[in-house]
Amino acid sequence: MFTNFSRIIKYGFVGFWRNGWLSAATIAIMFLVLVGFGCLLIFSSVTNIFISDIQDKIDISAYFKTDAPEDEILKIKKALESLTEVKSIEYISRDEALKIFKLQHQADDTVSQALEELSVNPLSASLNIKARELKDYSVIASYLGKEDFKNFISKVSYTQNVKVIDRLKRIKGIVEQGGFVMIVFISLIAALIIFNTIRLAIYSNREEIGIMRLVGGSNFFIRGPYLIEGMLYGFISGVLSVGIISLLVYYAAPYLKIFVPGINGWGYYTARLSGFFMWQLAFGIGLGIISSYIAVRKYLKI
Amino acid sequence: MIIFQNVSKIYKNNSHETIALDDATFHVKPQEFVSLVGKSGAGKSTVIKLLIGEDMPTKGKVVIGSYNVNKLKPIEMPYLRRKIGVIFQDFKLLNDKTAYENVAFAMEVAGRTPKEIMEFTPQALDMVGLKEKASNFPRELSGGEKQRVAIARAMINHPDVLVADEPTGNLDPVNSADIIKLLIKINELGTTVILATHNKDIVDNLNRRVISLEDGKVIRDEERGKYILV
Numbered sequence: 268m269f270t271n272f273s274r275i276i277k278y279g280f281v282g283f284w285r286n287g288w289l290s291a292a293t294i295a296i297m298f299l300v301l302v303g304f305g306c307l308l309i310f311s312s313v314t315n316i317f318i319s320d321i322q323d324k325i326d327i328s329a330y331f332k333t334d335a336p337e338d339e340i341l342k343i344k345k346a347l348e349s350l351t352e353v354k355s356i357e358y359i360s361r362d363e364a365l366k367i368f369k370l371q372h373q374a375d376d377t378v379s380q381a382l383e384e385l386s387v388n389p390l391s392a393s394l395n396i397k398a399r400e401l402k403d404y405s406v407i408a409s410y411l412g413k414e415d416f417k418n419f420i421s422k423v424s425y426t427q428n429v430k431v432i433d434r435l436k437r438i439k440g441i442v443e444q445g446g447f448v449m450i451v452f453i454s455l456i457a458a459l460i461i462f463n464t465i466r467l468a469i470y471s472n473r474e475e476i477g478i479m480r481l482v483g484g485s486n487f488f489i490r491g492p493y494l495i496e497g498m499l500y501g502f503i504s505g506v507l508s509v510g511i512i513s514l515l516v517y518y519a520a521p522y523l524k525i526f527v528p529g530i531n532g533w534g535y536y537t538a539r540l541s542g543f544f545m546w547q548l549a550f551g552i553g554l555g556i557i558s559s560y561i562a563v564r565k566y567l568k569i
Numbered sequence: 570m571i572i573f574q575n576v577s578k579i580y581k582n583n584s585h586e587t588i589a590l591d592d593a594t595f596h597v598k599p600q601e602f603v604s605l606v607g608k609s610g611a612g613k614s615t616v617i618k619l620l621i622g623e624d625m626p627t628k629g630k631v632v633i634g635s636y637n638v639n640k641l642k643p644i645e646m647p648y649l650r651r652k653i654g655v656i657f658q659d660f661k662l663l664n665d666k667t668a669y670e671n672v673a674f675a676m677e678v679a680g681r682t683p684k685e686i687m688e689f690t691p692q693a694l695d696m697v698g699l700k701e702k703a704s705n706f707p708r709e710l711s712g713g714e715k716q717r718v719a720i721a722r723a724m725i726n727h728p729d730v731l732v733a734d735e736p737t738g739n740l741d742p743v744n745s746a747d748i749i750k751l752l753i754k755i756n757e758l759g760t761t762v763i764l765a766t767h768n769k770d771i772v773d774n775l776n777r778r779v780i781s782l783e784d785g786k787v788i789r790d791e792e793r794g795k796y797i798l799v
Contacts, residue, residue, distance in 0.1 A: 285665045478661045483650035484678040
């Protein structure tokens with residue numbers, strides 16, 4: 268059994284080497300398909316990063332009346348924190364609001380002068396609330412609109428943001444569903460192209476397969492080397508595709524900062540590289556083996 | 570012992586039926602040299618295909634030694650084929666393997682050890698006079714040389730039967746004579762030889778048993794026969 272295995276592996280490698288051009292052509296096509304497929308995966312994760320970055324910037328603010336006592340505000344904060352939809356709340360007191368306002372208008376003399384002339388702080392305290400999901404904002408907004416809070420809250424920013432939130436919600440839905448459909452669709456196309464490429468490679472060996480049967484080769488012994496060749500096609504094209512995609516990402520990562528400031532695209536990629544590499548290899552090798560198995564079967568019927 | 574018992578083979582193509590073999594019965598004793606003769610389409614190749622299990626009979630029984638060929642499952646077929654050496658008109662060598670590897674391949678599929686392969690393969694190539702060309706690929710060999718590689722491959726597992734389907738069909742008279750000499754030698758060493766041919770000279774010179782086929786029927790079976798054209 269061991270002798271058989273070592274012969275199968277040997278013939279797999281020998282066949283791969285001797286049919287050099289055919290192997291190279293098959294690998295080239297599988298490589299292109301895997302690069303296309305890998306780029307789609309990366310594009311979909313970039314889109315996700317982009318959307319979650321925008322999502323992070325969205326919040327809903329409740330502005331309190333200037334005479335609202337601080338302990339009431341903190342009570343409301345506590346009540347909000349008990350909601351599952353709420354991810355985080357930032358409390359900005361009237362003093363802090365003034366500090367921030369002054370800092371923002373440092374250069375503007377008229378604003379500073381106007382503030383000095385006012386003896387009281389005109390700014391309201393506020394709660395900046397971030398929700399876990401985009402859909403949760405409407406829940407939080409309606410909670411803030413409760414009768415109990417009307418005496419303290421003067422304004423909720425949700426009504427201004429509602430359009431942006433709704434639009435983002437729609438885009439996110441489209442990207443998630445569309446991305447999934449695209450990945451399934453491209454996977455199918457990739458699988459079909461790879462299957463047909465390998466089928467053609469084996470088609471050119473159909474006579475040999477028949478001869479092997481006629482001299483007494485068992486199906487296992489005949490099929491084995493082709494499975495090894497299929498595996499080699501998948502392995503090499505998988506490695507090459509990850510190599511070229513890594514290069515692309517390395518040079519493209521700085522441009523990602525234009526869309527998502529502060530993101531380290533290359534770091535994000537390398538952190539996920541091993542998973543991506545395994546996925547490309549598994550996809551390439553798996554398809555290589557399955558395609559070879561099916562393609563050889565047809566010629567083993569003698 | 571090879572037994573063909575009332576064997577018929579009918580090929581069906583849409584509504585059209587072609588009778589390739591019609592109720593053929595004959596036996597071949599061990600170590601016999603039998604020539605199957607007849608015009609093209611007489612049924613010679615069908616007999617060969619049924620012998621090596623490339624096709625199954627429509628009716629009747631084909632037995633080779635302990636194997637009932639028409640009852641064999643596809644998975645059992647390789648074991649029968651390792652007991653029969655076959656050579657073809659078009660040689661059927663593996664083009665991406667050298668002469669040595671082509672011969673060794675038949676041993677490898679039979680699960681022989683590397684030691685046996687290294688010992689017997691050069692011997693077999695020597696027997697057919699191709700020791701020097703062991704590392705040549707089929708494209709680098711002449712027709713006669715290819716057929717001799719095929720014979721070395723067919724004989725490497727010491728089969729009980731050697732089946733030759735028009736082995737000289739693609740060869741010139743000198744090479745043909747060499748191949749037939751090899752077949753006689755193989756037969757004298759104890760292997761049953763079944764030779765399908767339509768070469769009158771070869772059959773007449775052999776002076777061995779001749780089974781004549783016509784339109785799928787056995788029309789003549791003579792111990793020391795000649796090729797008789799009807």
